[in-house]
Amino acid sequence: MNDWTAAAALAGLDPATRTRLAALSPQRMPRGAVLFRPGDTASGFSVVLDGRIEVFLTGTSGRELMLYAVEPGQSCVQTTLGLLGGGAYSAEAICAQEGHFVLIPRPLFLSLMEASATFRALVFAAFAQRMGDMVGLLERVSFQSVEIRLAQALLARASGGRVEATQAELAAQIGSAREVVSRRLDAFARSGWVRQERGAVVLQDAAALVRLAAAAAL
Template identity: 25%
Template structure:
């Protein structure tokens, strides 16, 4: 059962239906402002400026596996992830899935579709119990007309997303599956680890989802992991991957 948030929604926003999986809760305007202030998109905005968004914000709880929206659903705003993990994916008529992005707290999604005023082209699913904020598009449009700095932040965010997608095309087209996996593992390592140190990382989602994100079949993904294990570059125990020598793994990309 869904509950709208009267103090936080304009009449127009309140009439907008939520996805079936979403559950919204009454939350004070002050708390909404505090949550928004933690997001990079709203960094630098004064408290009063952030408060203007509160009337168009819903807090959404999604359990692991729940669908936030399907391809073809209408877009009424964009989402900001507070906790959890969200997967964006294409799903074919036969049920085959291609993961486009795996998103984490602090990231947003849905802005481009919101501006284009078209239905969603992907589905969004919670990979873990998640909490999100949904920001209504009319509130965003009103603030864009009022504040050019906020406009530039939105454009910068969309530009970073585009750059990221171009990098994906480059990886899929020019890099081997092995290099894609090694690159993914290295991105999961904290930057402050010494070059030759032994480190352990915990995969934040299933290997099948990561394989799809890297444009690999599960079988190919598993074979490459086995090859890396045989080469002594990694050790695998479930979702935990240990890297005996970080510098050696990095050098394997050369």
């Protein structure tokens, strides 16, 4: 993957910083790979070139909540906090879609944060955007019903009218329990909005789901 800095939309960096980063080689992310677990320390700053990483928080009951996904051009809050503050990870990151990333080692990351204004601005801009997403997640989990969050998740994940996801995966994404998602999907199916298949949900009345999802703005 030639000139990954351009592929990763880092063209705004100063030439000296791009030269230092270009010496790093992309690494493959196989689907299902665990990139970090609670208690691990951040070894570097990951730049996702393609693919998707999902970051989960697990409660003492075993219930999971997907905090956010990291796709090309996005950053990982947990990693940035760990590198800048020295704390350990409290969540788990799993590669949901095979792809490639570049790991900027911690010493180089900290050196660039100190020496390069353009690199520092890029990191903080991505961090601010991600924190905004986290606040949005908190608002949705706190104030929106499960039905609305589930409708939004189905619409967001649908490809060709089909959502490739298990009930447990959907529950983790919307901050609910699998049993609750199962009951809501059954209700959606009885209304003719969806059809459930093993490991997937087929959208049969997307317009109804759009109307339900839009109720969040009322």
